[in-house]
Amino acid sequence: MEDSSNVSKLSATAHRPGRRRTSVWDRNTMKGKKKLSSYEGSAPMKEECFSGSSKTTVKIKYLNTYRLEPYNKFQDRLVRDKAQAILMNKLQQAKYDADSSPSLCASLSEEILKATKEMGFDRYKYVVTVLIVEKAGQAINVASRWVWDVQRDTWISAKYETETFIALALIMACYYE
Known part of the structure; x- marks a missing residue:
């Protein structure tokens, strides 16, 4: 009804x-x-859900430092030498293989990124790309465009050449406030 x-x-x-x-x-x-x-909003979460204790977690708020420059500036030469050494160690005995080169590029870029982060340049974010090209008598042009701060952001390249291929690593360091 x-x-x-x-x-x-x-x-x-x-x-x-x-x-x-x-x-x-x-x-x-x-x-x-x-x-x-x-x-x-919501009530504060208790850690007992995860760890068994009944502590409440408080989110820490940090004050702005108003610092515009990094404490440890990015040093191109050190990163270039480290990337060159990684390329040389990993690719010294390698031959070009079209099937395995994408995974090789990924592992090389991860290793270079890890080594760059371990150098301790603060307030930088990194982008690492590795390109492996077979030598077949051709020419190649690699171009990239960025929107960034010319005074703080930078990029470097490292190249390693064998009989069958050329490996090119590009490392971009973007300052992050």
């Missing part, structure tokens, strides 16, 4: 031309529900 009365209420509130359609819901029933959804 209630269903038929709700249907009649809905049909009575049908859209009239030139007027805004009224709400389908009754205002008296929605008053309590609106108040329940007005609360923002």
Whole structure:
């Protein structure tokens, strides 16, 4: 019986031309529900869910240092030498293989990225790409474009050449405040 009365209420509130359609819901029933959804945020999480103890965790807020320069600046020469050494050690005895070169590029870029991060240049984010090209008497041009701060951001390249291929590593260091 209630269903038929709700249907009649809905049909009575049908859209009239030139007027805004009224709400389908009754205002008296929605008053309590609106108040329940007005609360923002959530209660602090307790660690007992994860570790068994009942400590509450508080998020630490850090103040801005207003520092615009890194403590340890990026040194091109050191990174270039390290990338060159990694390429030489990994590719010294390698021959070009089209099937294994994508995985080799990925592992080389991860190793160069890890070595660059271990050098401890603070406030920098890195992008490392490695390209392996077979020597077949062709020419190659590699181009990249960046939007960055010319005074703080930089890039370097390292190249290693064998009888069958050329490996090129590009390391971009972007300053992050």
